[in-house]
Amino acid sequence: MAHKLPAKDVVVIGLGWTGSILSYELADAGLDVVALERGPWRDTATSFPISYAQDELRFRIQHDMFLRPAQSTVTFRNNRSQTALPVRHLGAFMLGNGAGGGGLHWNAETWRFLPSDFVLRTHLTQRYGANFLPSDMTIQDWGITWDEIEPHYDKFEYLCGTSGTAGNLNGNIQQGGNPFEGPRSRPYPTPAQKQPFSHTLYAKAASELGYKPFPQPSGNLSEAYTNPLGVKLGQCTYCGYCEWFGCANYSKASPQTTVLPALVRKPHFEARTECEVTRINLDSSRKRATGVTYVDTSGTEWEQPADLVILCAFQLFNVQLLLLSGIGQPYDPNTGEGHVGRNFTHQTMSGVIGFFDKDKYNFNPFVASGSIGMCIDEFNGDNFDHGPLGFVGGGYLGQVQTNGRPIETTPLPPDTPAWGAKWKQAQRDNYLSAVTATSGCHASMYSYRENYFDLDPTYKDRFGRPLLRMTMDFHENELKMSAYLTDKFAEIVQHMGARQVVKHYRKGPYDVTAYQTSHLCGGAIMGTDPKSSTINKYLQSWDVPNLFVQGATAFPQNAGYNPTGTVGALAYWSAAAIRSQYLKNPGPLVHA
Amino acid sequence: MNPSRREFLASTAVALFIVPDIARAAIVKGGLPWKPGAGDPPTPVRPGPWLYFTADEAAAVEALVDRLIPPDPQTPGGKESGCAVFIDRQLAGPQGRYEGRYMSGPFQKGTKQQGDQTPTTPAEHYRQALAALDRACRQKFNGKPFAQLADNDKDEVIKGLEDGSFKLEGTDGNDFFKALLKDTQNGFFADPIYGGNKDMVGWKMIGFPGTHYDYREWVERHNERVTLPTVSIASHPNWSQ
DSSP: OOEEOOOEEEEEEOOSHHHHHHHHHHHHTTOOEEEEOSSOOOOHHHHSOTTTSOOIIIIIISOTTBOOTTTOOEEEESSTTSOOEEOOSOOSSOOBOSTTTHHHHSOOBOOOOOGGGGGHHHHHHHHHOGGGSOTTBOOOOOSOOHHHHHHHHHHHHHHHTOBOOOSEETTEEOTTSOTTSOOBSSOOSBOOOOOOHHHHHHHHHHHHTTOOOEEOOBSBOSSOEEOTTSOEEOOOOOBSOOTTSOOTTSOBOOHHHHTHHHHTTSTTEEEEESOEEEEEEEOTTSSSEEEEEEEOTTOOEEEEEEEEEEEOSOHHHHHHHHHHHTOSOBOBTTTTBOOBTOSOBOOEEEEEEEEOOTTTOOOOTTSBOTTOOEEEOTTSTTSSOOTTTTOOOOEEEEEOOOOOOTTTOOOOOTTSOSSSHHHHHHHHHHTTTEEEOTTSEEEOBOOBTTOEEEEEEEEEOTTSOEEEEEEOOOOHHHHHHHHHHHHHHHHHHHHTTOSEEEEEOOOSSOOTTSOOOSOOBOSSOBOSOTTTOSBOTTSBBSSOTTEEEOSGGGOSSBOSSOSHHHHHHHHHHHHHHIIIIITTSOSOSSOO | OOHHHHHHHHTSOOOOOOOOOOTTSEEEOSSOOOOTTOOOOOOOOOOSSOSSOOHHHHHHHHHHHHHHSOOOSSSOOTTTTTHHHHHHHHHHSTTTTTTTSOOOSOOOOOOGGGOOOOOOOHHHHHHHHHHHHHHHHHHHTTTOOGGGSOHHHHHHHHHHHHHTOSOOTTSOHHHHHHHHHHHHHHHHHSOGGGSOSGGGHHHHHHTOOBSOOOOTTTTTOTTOOOOOOOBOSSOOTTTOO
């Protein structure tokens, strides 16, 4: 039986980006906040100091900082005719573990979505007609507008110190920035990062082809920065150990470098790490959360009562906890009814490798940062006319080469043998003169009736709880869109002067072993209708109003950008609603 | 206490409880939990006898890695660069035991897209496959195990494992080839503290200068070869001389 602890005002489940931001905002409002984190505490000086952070085998190949599937995982199948099997070893996505969560190992590509992304169904239906969308596509509007979310994007960027070039300042298009972005109220807090050779060559080629290249917005900072919480970040040194790694240099925006040092000094805040929440508890009305139950490393079970529960676990585990706690109606793909588990999306990634003459080109691929790169946005969202193309969606096309780490990033021409003397020679001949973008064609994935979550009937986690089951496949719309983008990207790489261009199209079926991105979205989405969404526009549970569900779980579909900027903006948006509205009058903020 | 908090608390029932000992959780409060000298540095591989392989297994693996990455005048091969030592140490450690992997049953073969579902650990897999490889070689090559074959015979065997035509008894030869190739190349390019990539030969071969942490002066020196000396976590040309 669980030992009952003294009540807190707020219990926060998970201490990644959203948990850190919500904890800070609510502790700052004077509330007594406890955050429960499944993994260990992590900080720069202890967990990934400069003396051994740059270890590709340990951190990239062997997943040192990630969640061990033995602790928890998911099961996967492409469709309902298959038996889902456990993801025994992480592949298609990485799951953070410990303080900082995914914010520790990300590349820090800090994008905003397009204004039209937030009203996607309305926008596409108005422009192309309702029949243009595939009948099983279940995209929705988010329930918020650009004007509502913009100030919170701004707040997250100023927390992070994001380096970039504005493209649209209060409606005025700016030279050198992304002309397609929504109007921003302020420039980026720091100027764009410097760009290595392959990135500038890509930008030159893109310009010559008539596009408008711009530097990718980067959470690896171009210069030292002190954020509004008083936390200081250092200048990025282009070391090339970013994604999958903690930044030893304090120059990648993460909870560690932006929020946690200020948060832990808040007198009403406490973090308990290595405590895994197993259930959100409800009272007998099932309309009010009474707190959570968690298990510590000794296996002892505790009950932490609280007035307000903020669910900030990673997307998969947000959905799993909702289903295990009996909150919200589970989604049923047979009828399309219910909402917890629906509209599960990921990303549609593809790329191109360019092989250049080694006597003329030396790219030094190891001189990089996780969000360095030059991008074009002509083929993102609805920035281009989809009418003649027969698909919807898009993505940015970027020469975003984040590293030259030799286990992972030694591209070889396709006719190279996998081993032997010729393999060795090809390694010598191509390492410095090939370009391979980590985020080449970074494209959207829209939602479908048959891509969803439920609880697995067979496989259990270490506590005996059912694992979350993911049913996911690529659909023709995404594969067509991705192929179109890949061809466009290849034209630019060709124009850079490559002697050989190799296209890597995204092909189905969805494969859980091949890394795409860690941008899993949906499953407990936001919206305007409690029948088709789990949370309202403030990320508040329709069913249990003293529960807020943060993170990309809320996305009704995924756009053609990295999601963290939007996750951070939604966290600030939700926190502002809690502070300015909910605390004054606890209860539903939206009456459906 | 600000008014909003008072109102918020007023809406809730507050009860008193005895505070139990919650020492099993790491509690962070008031400041960052930093201790001088705390850290989790890697343990460098120590030279010496094989930790996992038997002598016969080690002979086979040294021969295999030296064909996957054959020596040439500029760069040593897989054997001299330590790839077999790397694999031995990996198999003797947590990777060899599949530590951290989800290992609950039922185990059943799925689609390629569902990923590896085998209950066999890498250490067990190598043991089975290396024994089967030597058995198959002895049958085909007049009683000689793999390590004693001529180079062109070794290459024929490896090609057969790669294309599935050279079968192993009781284990999938192609799966073994894939694991061995990945492990060999990982060893060749991983930091030398793990036993392979001796003297950073893999990095020097391709032009990767190693674990430098600051390329600010190089980022805008376009199309210019970086001239910094190659360094690793535990070594620098000027440190060990």
